[in-house]
Amino acid sequence: MNEVKPGNLGTYGLQGRVAVISGGSSGIGAACARRLAALGARVAIGYNSGRDRAEALAAELPGEGHLPVFLPMTDSAAIAAAATLVEATFGRADVLVNSAGTTRAVLHGDLDALDDETFDRILVTNVRGPxxxxxxxxxxxxxxxxxxxxxxxxxxxxxxxxxxxxxxASKAAMDTMAMSLARVLGPEIRIIGISPAGVDTDFVPGRSRDAVLKQASLSALKTVCQADDVAMAVEAAVTHLRLTTGSVVLVDGGRRL
Structure with a gap:
């Protein structure tokens, strides 16, 4: 039975802890790396094709000991090797942020355009990989x-x-998978989903700045979501949501309303 100790109510300090971030070389993942490193964590920056970006980020983060790690979502053997490297380097891992993902813009009504290769790649990267x-x-x-x-x-x-x-479909699968994993991995591990609406990054190939602004205009708060807004939510989930697991936190500006 885990008990809350006086003086440490509801908080989770990151000094001396290790955070692993898939997709950590850019976008939301890089913003998370900056936030968690600023709180004292050593960060393993997972990358697929962005090795140069990961190395540059590791060099600029506050603190010491940050490590670029090859962590491709489509290669389970390489993922296992990354875990071995993190263990050998740090001897621990306390936070895992699954930020890596992929997509392709395909009109929902154009069923033929969503070919099998695209569908499989998205599901493998966004579901099996995490x-x-x-x-x-x-x-x-x-x-x-x-x-x-x-x-x-x-x-x-x-x-x-x-x-x-x-x-x-891939993100719905991720959320349901998280509920299942939260049941079997507790009490040692809690699992929390952070769900933004449109974020002002280049994640969606071909998406224009106007499209991002339009999404923001349809939300209750009418505010463009930046990568750091998502990273702040990740920070809060890690450091303060001590009794939250198997749940999803929306960071959508009220877009769902």
């Missing part, structure tokens, strides 16, 4: 007895609106 990452790091995360996994999901999982039907 699962394989959790599976690989779970023993290391459990060892500390108080770890956190944060999945970067999407409002598309709830409203079925997004860059493609496959993308919407």
């Amino acid at each position: 699962f394989a990452t959790i599976r690989a790091f779970a023993p290391l995360l459990k060892r500390g007895g108080d770890a956190v996994v944060v999945n970067i999901s999407s409002l598309a999982a709830l409203n079925g609106l997004g860059s493609s039907i496959a993308y919407c």
Whole structure:
């Protein structure tokens, strides 16, 4: 039975802890790396094709010991190797942020345009990849007895609106998978989803700045969501949501309303 100790109510300090971030070389992942490093964590910056970006980010983060790590979502063997490297380098992992993902803009009504290769690539990257990452790091995360996994999901999982039907399906699968994993990985690991609506990054190939502004105009708060807005939510999930697991936190400006 885990008990709250006086003087440490509801908080989760990151001094001396290690955070692993898939998709950490750019966008939301890089913003998370900056936030968690600023709180004292050593960060393993997972990358696929962005090695140069990951190395540059590791050099600019506050603190010491940050490590670029090859962490491709489509290669489970490489993911397992990344977990081995993190264990050998740091001896621990306390936070895992599943930020890596992919999509392709396909009109929902154009079923033929959503070919099998695109559908499979999106599901493998956005669902199997995060699962394989959790599976690989779970023993290391459990060892500390108080770890956190944060999945970067999407409002598309709830409203079925997004860059493609496959993308919407992948994020819904991620959220349901998180509920299952939260049951079996607790009490040592809690799992929290963070679900933004449109974020002002280049994640969706071909999406214009006007499209991002239009999405923001349709939300209650009428505010463009930046990568750091999502990273702040990740920070809060890690450091303060001590009794939250298997749940999704919306960071959508009220777009769902």
